[in-house]
Amino acid sequence: MKLVECSVTHNLRVRPEYHILGLECGELGSIEPGQFITVSVDSVEMVLRRPFSIYRVFENRGVIEIFFKVVGKGTKALSELKEGMAVSVLGPLGKGFPLYEGVTAVLLSRGVGLASLALLGDKLKGLKSRVVTIASFKGRDADLASDNEYVKSFSDEVIVLYDEDRSSDVENVRYLLNKVKPDVVYTCGSKRLVRLLKELPYEAYVAWEERMGCAVGACRSCAVRTVAGYKLTCYDGPVFNVRDLIL
Amino acid sequence: MELDLSVEIAGLKLKNPVMNASGTYDPLRYESLVDPNLLGAVVLKSLTLNPREGNPPPRIVEVACGIVNSIGIQNEGVEEFIKVKVPLLRKFKEATFIASVAGLTPNEFAEVVEALEGVDIFKAYEINTSCPNLEKGGVNCALDERCIQQVTKAVRGKTNKPVIVKLAPDVTDIVAIAKVAVDAGADALTIANTYRALVVDLKSRKPILHNVTGGLSGPAIKPITLRLVYEVVKALDVPVIASGGITSANDALEYLLVGAKAVQIGTMNFVRHDIMIKIIEGIKKFMVDEGIKDIKEFIGTLRT
The missing domain is CATH 2.40.30.10 (Translation factors)
Incomplete structure (x- = not known):
């Protein structure tokens, strides 16, 4: 640091x-x-x-x-x-995402949450993993993935979902994940998606967001409730296993 | 020019007048950015007898020129702190540590001090009176003269080390409550804590902090706390450590000019993580520019 x-x-x-x-x-x-x-x-x-x-x-x-x-x-x-x-x-x-070699990974983002997953996709690709990016947005005018050359460069597949055609509905995301059957899912940008991942059998990690003070683990502002009590988003996270979080 | 930045507070010698406000800096987490051995003192996070998990989030929100926080004194409890944290702090051999003590009853403050008495690294206690007093239905102890008196007496009876009582700023008469603390045995005062505040969201029509209210700190409060320090040093013969909205060496020097013996940096530790070191350097530069050899010659020289 x-x-x-x-x-x-x-x-x-x-x-x-x-x-x-x-x-x-x-x-x-x-x-x-x-x-x-x-x-x-x-x-x-x-x-x-x-x-x-x-x-x-x-x-x-x-x-x-x-x-x-x-x-x-x-x-x-x-x-x-x-x-x-x-x-x-x-x-x-903070602490980053666990990385896996030769697996099928889904990057599941909402909005600009894609920003927290791109570097991960890049690294996973280098580790010979298959990367499926599922990026959800409010509307086409907020689509940050379809013409994003960086995202396309590491993704084996890019699936873009929108609210306006209801493709971003949780049930459709569930369907898509079950179709891909990933070894691991990484997500950022939506509590709704974290809740969904807690229900599914796949190993899953989230880059958590909380209001922060010092960002180095001193002031204890950015607490997040976990199975082991409050953890600090800035220091213990921002990456957490979705199963450890209590939403 | 050889500069003397040292100050003395109730027998406690500090190499310079700059320290952190409790809860805003952790020497271990800031290790790569700040050498705690260079600070006047290091005030640790407030400790209670038992572990406290703190308030649900959100715990912090930004406002114009400041922040409002409500952490809820999240801490591991004094026993765990002594077992796990104290051994890690020992490597900072030149650092002067001050323990911060909190409690939900006057007796709990005394028990925490009792538990810390055998820990040699602590040279003084700062008493964080801004805690709900469970014996009085959760009324903030810092706002209640009787509670300040009880807590100070209880702590005083347990130690010969300097007892620094930290006061709340938003009281009707800061001098009156400061006098209560001094009469009950406080060796020094920290003036002051954060100001009770509220931040709401228009769209959701809800308070932003989960705890509803919180404490305002940051540059917004500096002139208000400066006035409090001025009132207390004018009225009472007690060393004052000033804490409130310092962002620069000049802010720190203003408090010293008014009569504070030392200053605490709080919110700014989140913003410029090396600010305390920068402020010490800035004070030195001011002394050179103004031909001041000993900072003690400057303290309390406000011309009114």
């Missing part, structure tokens, strides 16, 4: 409310898929650092990307950063 001043390499608006921010951070150390960074916005008016999964890593250039939706003042400010501007980054933080 390091606290570094990074410089913005690019800020791409991929959909009206979605941005990919590139940050040149130099040597952050080895990054596990599922780990996250926190980014400082302005530190006085908006005190808290914002946590983001590491979406993509360009090791040779020392650049990482985060992928976010503009939902409040903090993400609005980040969406307006220009190339060359300095940003304080803390990371990599």
